[in-house]
Amino acid sequence: TFRDTVILVAFFQRICLDVFGMLEYLETVLPPTTGAIVEAFDRWMGAFTTDPEVCQQHFETRVPVWLIWKPHSVPPDMKVLKEVEV
Numbered sequence: 001t002f003r004d005t006v007i008l009v010a011f012f013q014r015i016c017l018d019v020f021g022m023l024e025y026l027e028t029v030l031p032p033t034t035g036a037i038v039e040a041f042d043r044w045m046g047a048f049t050t051d052p053e054v055c056q057q058h059f060e061t062r063v064p065v066w067l068i069w070k071p072h073s074v075p076p077d078m079k080v081l082k083e084v085e086v
Helices: 002-027 052-060
Strands: 047-049 065-067
Touching: 047 052, 052 065
Parallel strands: 047 065
Antiparallel strands: none
């Protein structure tokens, strides 16, 4: 049916995007980080997360990431580069 065809095409598109994204990630050589602040690789799409571990993983692989927390949840020793209203 038409509905099944649409679902199949969407699934195929998702698989293709996953494969091409992984290939680009594996083929891109990034120099090792030298400090606490690193430049993100701006050709990659970023992510929004509320999980600090996911944020750290994205940060270490230089994928742009935004950590979403309520102001009272931010530890006082955390370095915040810029606070924005959502």
